[in-house]
Amino acid sequence: MTHMEALQTFAAERYLLNELSGRERDEFEEHFFECQECALDVRAGAAFVTQAGTELQSSTQAAPEPKRRPFFSFFTLPLAGVLVAAMAALLIYQNVVTLPRLRGEIATAEAPAAITATPLMGAATRGEDVPTVSATAGHPLYLNVDVPTDDRYAGYTLQVSGADGSHVASINISPEQAKNTLLVRIPAAEHSGGIYTLAIEGLQEAGMPGVQIAQYRFRVLNAN
Ligand SMILES: [Zn+2]
Incomplete structure (x- = not known):
């Protein structure tokens, strides 16, 4: 898998969401061990998931009365899903919108140009x-x-x-x-x-x- 393919197929996001097929997974793992950018995406995403999980846990533990536990655990699972989806959306936004725009701006600033004032x-x-x-x-x-x-x-x-x-x-x-x-x-x-x-x-x-x-x-x- 090339870096371009990884970006185009949102491999890092899908890897974190466990949505890659066995072959895709192997190919992506092979790629991201050699690709700093993809490795960073995966690490940042994984850190987010871990942190979100910890925060959910502590909010569950902070529930004042034990009899409320079932109420919280009922919401914990769907909420975790929402957080993972939000994280994936953020990663996709960064890759599709923010980074290309930043790269474009840097390229523009570095290119020789005549400026009209x-x-x-x-x-x-x-x-x-x-x-x-x-x-x-x-x-x-x-x-x-x-x-x-x-x-x-x-x-x-x-x-x-x-x-x-x-x-x-x-x-x-x-x-x-x-x-x-x-x-x-x-x-x-x-x-x-x-x-x-x-x-x-x-x-x-x-x-x-x-x-x-x-x-x-x-x-x-x-x-x-
Ligand atoms: Zn890559």
Whole structure:
């Protein structure tokens, strides 16, 4: 059995649930002794089952009156089944959804790429003439921002707010960084469309609230 086959047939989950046929079981055991990833899946799953079992036991023992025991043991078996199913669902979710997405994000971050950033400089702070940024789900937004520097400030913070005024991001900028045009990345998220605000605050000293020194607006358009 190859690792791909193990993943595609959910061999680790089915192994834990004792659902593999004799031959599949042998083949998977042979594979996971050599495959760290599958061995880890099996070990994590087995630990979960053991822990769930222990917790069930202690909750049964914690039952105050002995005559209640039958009531608890009646539920213990189906509940254990539910927990095992939940664990299997979690493992499947990790393998099918989380891990491929993580791997995809890492691959994207490592691949060479030209990044298009939307310049906010000179953007009107009022009115309809605001720069437009196209947002694709799962991709960050890139903006070019100039910070109007002043020796009074020990640092700067960019505060990005969504169309509904909700907080989107806070980014700290050192005076050194502020000397050049910044490339600002707003992490991938569900960017709802509308007019966003990027406010630049100057920080005079630690613990003091920032002083707003500039405000840019930009329109986020959902491309999908
Ligand atoms: Zn494997």
